[in-house]
Amino acid sequence: MNLFRVLEISGSALLAERMRAEINSANLANAETTRTDGGGPYQKVNVVFGARPAHASGFGMMLASFADLHAEDVKVVSLVRDATPAVRRFEPGHPDADGQGYVAYPAIDPAEEMLNMMGAARAYEINASAIASTKNMIQTAITILG
Amino acid sequence: MSWLNTPQLMLLEKALDVNSMRQTLVTTNLANVDTPGYHARDVDFHGEMLRAAMGGDASETSPFVLPVQGLTSRADGNNVSVDRESLLLAEVQLQYKAATSILRAEVAQLVTAIKEGQT
Numbered sequence: 393m394n395l396f397r398v399l400e401i402s403g404s405a406l407l408a409e410r411m412r413a414e415i416n417s418a419n420l421a422n423a424e425t426t427r428t429d430g431g432g433p434y435q436k437v438n439v440v441f442g443a444r445p446a447h448a449s450g451f452g453m454m455l456a457s458f459a460d461l462h463a464e465d466v467k468v469v470s471l472v473r474d475a476t477p478a479v480r481r482f483e484p485g486h487p488d489a490d491g492q493g494y495v496a497y498p499a500i501d502p503a504e505e506m507l508n509m510m511g512a513a514r515a516y517e518i519n520a521s522a523i524a525s526t527k528n529m530i531q532t533a534i535t536i537l538g
Numbered sequence: 539m540s541w542l543n544t545p546q547l548m549l550l551e552k553a554l555d556v557n558s559m560r561q562t563l564v565t566t567n568l569a570n571v572d573t574p575g576y577h578a579r580d581v582d583f584h585g586e587m588l589r590a591a592m593g594g595d596a597s598e599t600s601p602f603v604l605p606v607q608g609l610t611s612r613a614d615g616n617n618v619s620v621d622r623e624s625l626l627l628a629e630v631q632l633q634y635k636a637a638t639s640i641l642r643a644e645v646a647q648l649v650t651a652i653k654e655g656q657t
């Protein structure tokens with residue numbers, strides 16, 4: 393597998409981790425949202441990562457070596473709405489309060505979201521380092537004849 | 539054996555091949571650091587070089603890919619160790635650089651031989 397393709401594998405991780413951070417921000421931003429288009433409070437969204445073969449299909453596969461078949465991109469395979477029931481808080485004056493004076497708030501734990509965000513940031517960093525390293529190898533290879 | 543197909547050049551070529559394959563796998567492992575159920579994989583660099591040095595089948599350029607042993611799995615079934623992979627990232631890069639430098643010296647020698655004939 394050529395090293396330029398390796399850059400794309402790291403790139404797929406950057407994309408996936410950025411998406412994870414975006415979804416996380418949305419969850420944090422909407423931690424107190426009681427009204428949505430679908431009705432009811434905001435529901436937390438989780439990203440699901442999956443490994444997808446990075447080798448070419450069809451004719452490109454003829455050129456792939458056996459080991460290339462083990463190279464895998466990472467993709468966001470689905471977004472899952474968290475089904476945890478809403479947290480009910482007693483706030484009778486709130487415009488979204490029900491008959492008994494309870495307001496349904498999203499079940500979002502800011503600490504958990506922050507932790508997730510840090511995970512995404514760290515994973516982004518390590519993949520950026522991998523890109524720098526691959527880039528270095530490509531540059532080294534170019535100098536063989538020079 | 540032709541003047542361009544020396545055992546040294548073939549071994550260096552193999553070293554570059556295996557290292558670039560290893561880089562692919564380290565990158566794949568790092569990309570999938572948060573993928574549930576993913577298992578880290580690697581090629582055996584020393585084993586592959588030994589196989590090439592012993593005159594292993596020259597056409598067989600594909601290194602064997604093996605799951606990495608001795609890593610602890612997280613609750614989601616993923617066992618990628620960021621420490622191990624970042625260490626390998628540095629190691630592979632340096633090994634690639636070393637092989638390239640030697641290769642460059644070999645090529646320079648050939649170029650010298652070619653140019654000497656011109657005078």
